[in-house]
Amino acid sequence: MSKVKYRYNPETLSYDRIQKGFNYYFTRISIYLTSFLILGVILYFVYPYIFESPKEKRQAREIQQLLSQYDIMNKKLDQVESVLEDIELRDENIYRSIFQADSIPKTIRRAGFGGVNRYEHLEDMDNKELVTKTARRLDIVMKQLYVQSTSFDEVIELAKQKDEMIRSIPAIMPISNNDLRRTASGWGYRIHPIYKVRKFHYGMDFTAPTGTEVYATGDGVVSKITNEVRGYGKRVEIDHGFGYTTLYAHMNEFNVKMGQKVKRGEVIGYVGNTGTSTASHLHYEVIEKGRKVNPQHYYFKEELTAEQYDRMIQISSNSNQTFD
Numbered sequence: 502m503s504k505v506k507y508r509y510n511p512e513t514l515s516y517d518r519i520q521k522g523f524n525y526y527f528t529r530i531s532i533y534l535t536s537f538l539i540l541g542v543i544l545y546f547v548y549p550y551i552f553e554s555p556k557e558k559r560q561a562r563e564i565q566q567l568l569s570q571y572d573i574m575n576k577k578l579d580q581v582e583s584v585l586e587d588i589e590l591r592d593e594n595i596y597r598s599i600f601q602a603d604s605i606p607k608t609i610r611r612a613g614f615g616g617v618n619r620y621e622h623l624e625d626m627d628n629k630e631l632v633t634k635t636a637r638r639l640d641i642v643m644k645q646l647y648v649q650s651t652s653f654d655e656v657i658e659l660a661k662q663k664d665e666m667i668r669s670i671p672a673i674m675p676i677s678n679n680d681l682r683r684t685a686s687g688w689g690y691r692i693h694p695i696y697k698v699r700k701f702h703y704g705m706d707f708t709a710p711t712g713t714e715v716y717a718t719g720d721g722v723v724s725k726i727t728n729e730v731r732g733y734g735k736r737v738e739i740d741h742g743f744g745y746t747t748l749y750a751h752m753n754e755f756n757v758k759m760g761q762k763v764k765r766g767e768v769i770g771y772v773g774n775t776g777t778s779t780a781s782h783l784h785y786e787v788i789e790k791g792r793k794v795n796p797q798h799y800y801f802k803e804e805l806t807a808e809q810y811d812r813m814i815q816i817s818s819n820s821n822q823t824f825d
């Protein structure tokens with residue numbers, strides 16, 4: 502029951518009962534409604550700043566989970582990188598060196614992606630550093646894997662050619678030299694027999710009587726035959742493939758023709774004294790990928806004892822004059 506209200510009327514000197522009309526109620530309801538409305542609007546805008554909605558709570562939890570997933574991913578990437586590094590090391594030091602393949606430079610193995618910023622679309626993320634770092638690491642690992650797999654393709658191809666390669670690489674001495682008496686002068690600075698100055702001797706000289714058989718030191722194809730008055734005199738070159746060429750100089754006579762296929766041990770000519778030469782001898786060179794190398798390292802097939810090998814090295818390095 503609502504209370505009845507009265508108002509004092511000075512004219513009639515009495516209390517009049519207050520009649521609550523439509524206006525009274527309308528005003529009251531309007532005030533209430535407006536207040537609720539204002540409160541509602543305020544709450545609507547302020548609430549999210551103070552309290553999270555269930556959706557926001559779920560999203561926050563998700564972000565947290567994603568971040569920890571990124572952490573786990575980065576730890577796994579650490580492992581992947583270290584396994585890959587180990588594989589690369591083995592690739593370089595074992596597989597590629599067995600097959601004498603060129604090493605793959607670190608700059609290629611570790612190459613990133615230059616030029617355009619591949620991670621631009623991630624720039625406006627709150628956690629852009631973590632995300633771009635991870636994306637970049639993944640990209641690099643992918644590229645590393647690609648380089649590694651092509652390297653293995655190459656090694657597999659080389660392994661398939663292994664037999665041919667073993668037959669082709671120069672691996673014996675070019676003349677019969679069982680007692681090493683024919684080793685005369687080796688690789689390095691020597692006094693030139695004619696010019697009498699110190700010159701680098703890019704091969705190995707074997708003294709032997711004119712007419713001694715000269716052998717191909719590996720399978721290959723005769724790639725050059727020249728007959729010069731000076732220099733190498735009568736010279737044969739054999740292309741063995743796999744980057745190897747051998748050169749036989751100062752011969753007396755050829756036993757092969759240009760383009761002829763030869764087998765290791767096959768007689769390609771006979772020792773002589775042609776070209777710039779002071780005595781009957783064979784000058785022998787091994788050329789690997791266009792670079793002359795010490796033939797001494799290419800006598801794998803010789804059955805030399807350790808002692809004989811030492812003696813050969815001694816003989817070939819002691820001599821201070823070549824036969825050129």
Ligand SMILES: [Zn+2]
Nearest residue numbers: 706784823825
């Ligand atoms: Zn020589």
